[in-house]
Amino acid sequence: MEAPIDPQNPSSSRSNSETLGNIYLQSAQIFGVGLVNLLEPPLKDSKSRLTELQAKQQELVERLHHENLSISEVQYSPELQALFVKIKFYHGKLQGIKKDMKGVRERCQRLKKRALRLQEIKQWKPQEEVIVSKASNVISVKPQSSSSNV
Numbered sequence: 001m002e003a004p005i006d007p008q009n010p011s012s013s014r015s016n017s018e019t020l021g022n023i024y025l026q027s028a029q030i031f032g033v034g035l036v037n038l039l040e041p042p043l044k045d046s047k048s049r050l051t052e053l054q055a056k057q058q059e060l061v062e063r064l065h066h067e068n069l070s071i072s073e074v075q076y077s078p079e080l081q082a083l084f085v086k087i088k089f090y091h092g093k094l095q096g097i098k099k100d101m102k103g104v105r106e107r108c109q110r111l112k113k114r115a116l117r118l119q120e121i122k123q124w125k126p127q128e129e130v131i132v133s134k135a136s137n138v139i140s141v142k143p144q145s146s147s148s149n150v
Contacts, residue, residue, distance in 0.1 A: 074080060
């Protein structure tokens with residue numbers, strides 16, 4: 001085994017270039033070991049986290065696959081199809097009821113206007129008879145006869 005090389009001693013058996021190379025080699029090794037010691041714990045931690053995340057991701061993929069299967073089974077079930085037919089039927093009925101209610105409201109508004117006009121006419125001409133023609137919505141006023149049969 002060779003004696004350790006002393007960079008301070010110029011009388012060593014090796015040349016100065018070999019001595020400098022060995023110094024750099026030793027420094028590089030120390031630097032490498034220090035770098036590995038510095039970076040190895042976070043890398044191991046990251047690796048364990050990645051493994052954990054991959055396991056969770058696989059579990060989620062399996063759960064999603066299971067949910068997709070159950071949804072596809074339910075999607076084409078006869079009960080669901082029957083419900084959609086009922087929904088469509090009752091939606092149509094609801095639209096019809098809305099249309100009828102709108103018509104009733106409009107008729108009520110017209111009747112209220114007509115009643116107000118009749119009331120105004122009745123107050124205006126209390127002695128005269130008021131005849132209202134429903135078909136033409138025309139109001140005519142006839143005076144009352146005050147003569148009596150003798």
